[in-house]
Amino acid sequence: MDSQAIATHPEQEQAEHEHSPYLRHHFANLEQQKETSTFGMWLFLLTEIMFFGGLFTAYLIYRNWYYPAFVAGSHQLSIGLGAFNTAVLICSSFTMAMGVHAAEMRWRKPLVGWLLATLFLGCVFLGVKAIEYHEKWEKHHVPGLNFSAEGFTKLDPHYPEDKPLPLDMAEKTQVYFSLYFAMTGMHALHMVIGVSLLIILVVRAWGGAYTQGHMTTVENFGLYWHFVDIVWIFLFPLLYLISRHQ
């Protein structure tokens, strides 16, 4: 036998793994299949980081240039609603993690329950976000569609220590709100996709698809959900908490 030749194993250990109905034909065994899809998911999240990265870069630059406008814009956001939504998302990450745990333990009904809880919290987040957007619309803070810089050139009674902005800096609050809508909008879009996927997951979990030892889908969805949460954990301080100590 030549050690350098291309060779095949005649007795490929086929019998070593029982042929699980979940094993796709091109994988050698379930372990490889699971590792592969988890790796793929992490890589996908990396592309998501780059996607949001473009927005964070823009934020970093403009915040340095137009700091007073960013402070004034930030003070117009409702810190209460933002904090509430942050709490909602952290809770939803917990319920999601419990869902993954339930799937691991092959508990069908608890899995459905935790997924439904996550779904509910996701919807609460989106509802609160809608209220906030509506409020922005009423205050004329939507660049392009409905914007007025007037409010920023006058003294804000809620922040008496904030000096009114000169007109040119007040105009720059449009950049702040552009980024606010682009960043939270992209985040909300990810939430909408997540909530839609959750509905499918709940239906399939009810049918018992993830509680027979094959739960990669639930795990990977969990990774996605936690990622979207983490993005919000960054967005909240960056957008809501600029110079709140004044």
Next chain:
Amino acid sequence: MSTIVSLPDQTTATLPKRSYLNDGYGLKSWLLTGDHKRIAILYLISITFFFFIGAFFAGMVRLELLTPPNDLMAADTYNKMFTMHGIVMVFLFLVPSVPATIGNFVLPIMVGAKDLAFPKINLLSWYLYVAGGVMTLAALILGGVDTGWTFTTPLSTHYLNTHVITAGLAVFVAGFSSIFTGLNFIVTVHRMRAPGMTWFRLPLFVWSHYAASVLMVLGTPVLAITLVLVVLERLIGIGVFDPAKGGDPLLFQHLFWFYSHPAVYIMILPGMGVISEVISTFSRKRVFGYTAVAFSSVAIAVFAFFVWAHHMFIMGISNYSALVFSLLTMLVAVPSAIKIFNWAFTLYKGSITFETPMLYAFGFMGLFTIGGLTGVFLGSMGMDIHLTETYFIVAHFHFVMVGGMLMAFLSGIHFWWPKMTGRMYPEGLSKLAALVTFIGFNLTFFPQFILGYLGMPRRYAAYPPEFQVLNVLSTAGATVLGVGYLLPMLYLTWSLKYGKIAGPNPWQATGLEWQIQSPPLTTNFEETPLVDYEAYDYEWLANKTKHEVQTVG
């Protein structure tokens, strides 16, 4: 354990009874397939279609430039022509050209896998490509776009009434097809290698695709968000790039080129992979400095992310950052040069034969070297300020993209055609086509270097009469080039039915893809291969006496 480097007799070869091509018939078996080989064929058909659309626009541009005055079409129609040429060729042909067709077909086989890691995502990637293509066609039929392929703001957001949104979303969607291809390749190379297929036994084709995939996965999302911001700015008027609202158009340039410089390497790296395979096979030698060539791909991928601002030297970036980016741009030439020198050393004392893929590979080496070196000219600031926005730039990137990448694509298509279809292309005619392409290419683009040096700006429909001779030469060359591209399409189609039967290993090559039947089975391998030899081990193969290498007919 038995040795299976198969060196069958080509004259007695027959087409295998079962293969991926006859495993299921009908449109549905193709449109819903998970087989990477079928998806590669789907991609091949679609990118060929878009190639000829892009080529049509190029033809219109060259036709307008035949005469100095702006006479054939209105100036803004001309703007649409070069814009659509750029968008179609870059996003719908060059980016997916080698990876989505040849890479899709042979990469899983090269690593000894039955398929890519995610067959469904692979199919999704093709559908996204088609969706992006259809949207581009829609933008085109509705009246076209005239921003240039770079979507430059504020031109694209404020001053044009063309279909920027449709075209932008088309590129956005096509971008995700590229992300999914890259993601699939990376995961496949990490997790799907056959037993014994270590990283340093991988063919260099796989290394270069891996590096290109890293660029696709990390770069394309940035383009995606940039286009989203452009579309939002145009659609509802948010102000991230709008100076009137405090935004900065230069930020758009940074974000756009953060993708679009690496995109150059997304386009060229897979081509370099093809050249490594072809040069090694037809000089019957292991690629000289395998490790250096492998790591140069990785080095290119890393450097690629730190040179983008060389597209912005005249846009008012700071002198210091221009200086740094100029230096880094010159550094990125080093790994490319490593490849060229190593291929040259591979040829040295090799048993060279001149099959068609090899002719194209020679074309690549010469033209890419010129394209690359003129890139170094442009990377130095003084030269760049003189030459940028002239035809020198146009000639430079066409030497890299057409002279380099398209040559590599054609080289690869000819090289793996027997594997994909089971039949040989007609050798004489294809050699002629390679020659015609080479002559046509040089005639088209060499005069453009001179035109640019003399100061003819790009993107204008009219030019001073003293530039006419060179422009006529260029247009004549484009005609020859067109013939050079039509020929392969015709004879390759002809060969599907009438080509000589190729047999499993017409090139007597050592790669895993040549040890299985042509065209391959749907599962690629009957048994998972166990690899215990280095890539390109032609010296060993040459030293074997006949009985030691089992001949599988």
